[in-house]
Amino acid sequence: MSDLVAIVYPSEAKAEEVRQRLFKLQKEYLITISDAVIAVKTEAGPIKLNQLVNTTAIGAASGSFWGLLIGVIFLNPLLGVALGAASGALGGALSDYGIDDTFMKDLSKSMQPGNAALFVLIKNMTPDKVLREIKDAGGTVLKTSLDDSKEQQLRDALAKTSTDPAAPKTNAA
Template sequence: MSDLIVIVYPTEAKAEEVRERLFDLQKQYLIKISDAVIATKNEAGKIKLNQLLNTTVAGAVSGSFWGLLIGVLFLNPLLGVAVGTASGALGGALSDFGINDAFMKELSGSLQPDNAALFVLVQEMTADKVLKEISGFGGVVLKTSLDETKEQVLREALQKASATAAS
């Protein structure tokens, strides 16, 4: 079972820095991430999701390949590419992997403008080592699916880093 962790940072750049650090930790087998998305809210209140994988583009690329292959078989490769690209893009747009987009947008509605929320779906982690690595970045826990003890440890570690940075 995966755990969801949502941490708010003052800027998108800081959230991206933490996400990159988590990917480095994943290469060291300290954490296994299913999804990591950064949500930002601009001055007008519009929420933007910075996802790792654009499913529409991935579907279009895959669809165009298969469309070309089928088109060659039926002696009309251009029509095959066009139909394959369109169907792949549609399939990609309708599929949603990882964290639900509507949930992220709803939760991000509480963000202050120009703040960023890092949504991480964690399958496994060596909690003490990962926490040690990301606590220096600060941030505020917005929501987690962790048990109360683990969530409190996370909140306290991030608060210490934020207090140290403020002073």
């Protein structure tokens, strides 16, 4: 079973820094991440998602391959590639991988403009070592699926560095 953790940071750059730290920890086998998305609330108000995987591009690439293969069989490879890429891109755009986009956008509405939330879907981790690596980045826990004691440990670790006035603020929902 995977756990979801969403932490708000004052900027997209800070959220990206923490995401890169988590990827480094994953290379050290301290955490296994299924998905890691940064949601940014723009000054104009809409939520922008910075996803790891561009499903439209992947769909177009795989569709092109299969379209070429089928096109060669039916002696029209260019038409096959075009149809395959179009159908693959459409399928990729309609698919959702990892954390639900609508869920992230709805949850991120409570943030102040300019803030960014890092959503991480964690398969497993070594909590004490991971917390030690990310706690100095601060942040405010927006939502988790962790049990109460683990969530409180995370909140406490992040709160120690979030007492500065530049800490991100959220609108309480």
